[in-house]
Amino acid sequence: MPPKAKAAGKGRGPEKRKLAEEFPPGEVLTDTGKKSWKLGAPIGQGGFGLLYLADKNSSKTVGAGAPYVIKVEPSDNGPLFSELKFYMRAAKPDQIQSWMKSHKTKYLGVPKYWGSGLHEKGGNRYRFMVMDRFGTDLQKKFEESGRRFPRKLVLQLGLRLLDILEYIHEHEYVHADIKASNLLLSHNNPNQVYLVDYGLAYRYSPEGILKEYKEDPKRCHDGTIEFTSIDAHKGVSPCRRSDLEILGYCMVQWLCSKLPWEDKLQDSLYVRDSKLRLKSNPPNIYCFLSFLDELQKFVEEVKTLSYTDKPAYQKLRSILEAGLKSIGAKDDDKLEFSSSVNGGGPLSSVEVGPQRAQHRKTCCCAVMVASAFKTWHAPDLFEARPFKRSPFQPPLMCLPVKSHLKCKNA
Numbered sequence: 100m101p102p103k104a105k106a107a108g109k110g111r112g113p114e115k116r117k118l119a120e121e122f123p124p125g126e127v128l129t130d131t132g133k134k135s136w137k138l139g140a141p142i143g144q145g146g147f148g149l150l151y152l153a154d155k156n157s158s159k160t161v162g163a164g165a166p167y168v169i170k171v172e173p174s175d176n177g178p179l180f181s182e183l184k185f186y187m188r189a190a191k192p193d194q195i196q197s198w199m200k201s202h203k204t205k206y207l208g209v210p211k212y213w214g215s216g217l218h219e220k221g222g223n224r225y226r227f228m229v230m231d232r233f234g235t236d237l238q239k240k241f242e243e244s245g246r247r248f249p250r251k252l253v254l255q256l257g258l259r260l261l262d263i264l265e266y267i268h269e270h271e272y273v274h275a276d277i278k279a280s281n282l283l284l285s286h287n288n289p290n291q292v293y294l295v296d297y298g299l300a301y302r303y304s305p306e307g308i309l310k311e312y313k314e315d316p317k318r319c320h321d322g323t324i325e326f327t328s329i330d331a332h333k334g335v336s337p338c339r340r341s342d343l344e345i346l347g348y349c350m351v352q353w354l355c356s357k358l359p360w361e362d363k364l365q366d367s368l369y370v371r372d373s374k375l376r377l378k379s380n381p382p383n384i385y386c387f388l389s390f391l392d393e394l395q396k397f398v399e400e401v402k403t404l405s406y407t408d409k410p411a412y413q414k415l416r417s418i419l420e421a422g423l424k425s426i427g428a429k430d431d432d433k434l435e436f437s438s439s440v441n442g443g444g445p446l447s448s449v450e451v452g453p454q455r456a457q458h459r460k461t462c463c464c465a466v467m468v469a470s471a472f473k474t475w476h477a478p479d480l481f482e483a484r485p486f487k488r489s490p491f492q493p494p495l496m497c498l499p500v501k502s503h504l505k506c507k508n509a
């Protein structure tokens with residue numbers, strides 16, 4: 100059973116599991132296909148294992164520019180085993196290559212699987228897996244950017260994730276743990292993002308047979324608590340709609356800085372109920388300023404999906420593309436983290452030129468979430484300003500007034 104809910108960016112390894120010992124640089128591992136790989140320095144530690152830079156075995160030492168990484172865990176640990184299954188079934192380089200060709204995409208953000216095996220050392224057995232090596236993660240970028248991403252970037256990340264999710268869904272899997280810390284930039288290309296960590300990935304459709312909806316109280320809240328899907332909160336195995344729901348929460352957080360339930364993450368039932376209230380309310384529950392229309396449409400479209408439905412990926416892409424168009428941007432394949440680019444954030448469309456910069460410094464831009472919430476919270480796009488409001492008032496709009504945006508009934 101996968102580990103229970105955890106908060107984003109935090110470690111999650113239950114104490115009972117063993118960590119792999121650290122291997123010295125130069126250790127050679129041979130995979131099941133008889134290919135040998137050489138380890139370099141360790142570059143990361145997960146809850147269950149270590150991650151090393153690596154390259155094909157040769158007389159050279161493995162340097163900082165190594166193109167591969169190897170994940171190593173004690174062989175009796177479960178998470179790498181289930182992650183490995185995903186990679187072996189769905190992430191072989193030729194599978195990814197042929198998908199890209201048939202879908203005419205320039206790249207696909209699914210890491211390639213290069214091999215795996217068992218390695219013995221000091222009387223212990225370790226499982227290892229070789230995959231592409233990536234760079235920094237988007238959680239770090241999010242923190243560096245003051246916990247807010249420009250709107251153009253968010254929409255482009257959404258589009259890249261739709262490509263990734265469509266691919267993994269068509270290969271019988273759902274990811275179930277999409278979040279910024281699981282999104283890594285390419286090591287060489289700052290405009291490419293990859294979804295990693297398939298430790299919670301679930302084969303929702305083995306041999307094309309869809310799993311049935313079944314609640315299991317023992318599995319409630321699996322995933323990362325703030326983003327996890329309502330299905331996961333109820334202990335139901337994740338499905339395609341779960342991934343899209345999680346993506347929706349991620350986009351909201353990236354745009355608005357925080358989710359309305361983020362202050363009470365230790366209370367899983369509160370988080371679940373908050374998400375349920377959002378779901379059951381009529382449109383405009385997400386009262387992100389009216390110009391965040393595309394997110395509202397995205398959320399509404401995902402809400403229509405039943406447990407076994409195949410999402411309309413192209414329709415969801417069109418919604419995000421329309422959002423790009425509305426800010427005069429297009430999907431130019433450039434991931435710009437600076438908010439000085441066009442459509443730099445969820446600012447009102449009435450703001451232009453120097454006004455935009457001024458407001459960015461001083462505005463309190465209220466993002467109103469969920470009519471069901473008694474205390475309206477304004478996630479700090481610029482600075483936080485929680486305030487009370489009746490739960491049944493109409494959607495809100497931001498208008499720039501003097502040095503800050505004031506909220507007015509639309």
Ligand SMILES: Nc1ncnc2c1ncn2[C@@H]1O[C@H](COP(=O)(O)OP(=O)(O)OP(=O)(O)O)[C@@H](O)[C@H]1O
Nearest residue numbers: 143144145146147150168231232233236295296298
């Ligand atoms: N292919 C990769 N290239 C470069 N860094 C990576 C790669 N995959 C993971 N990392 C980084 O290595 C660290 C460990 O990742 P790993 O997936 O092993 O564990 P985790 O996701 O932090 O936790 P857990 O093992 O509990 O899932 C993380 O900081 C992650 O961003």
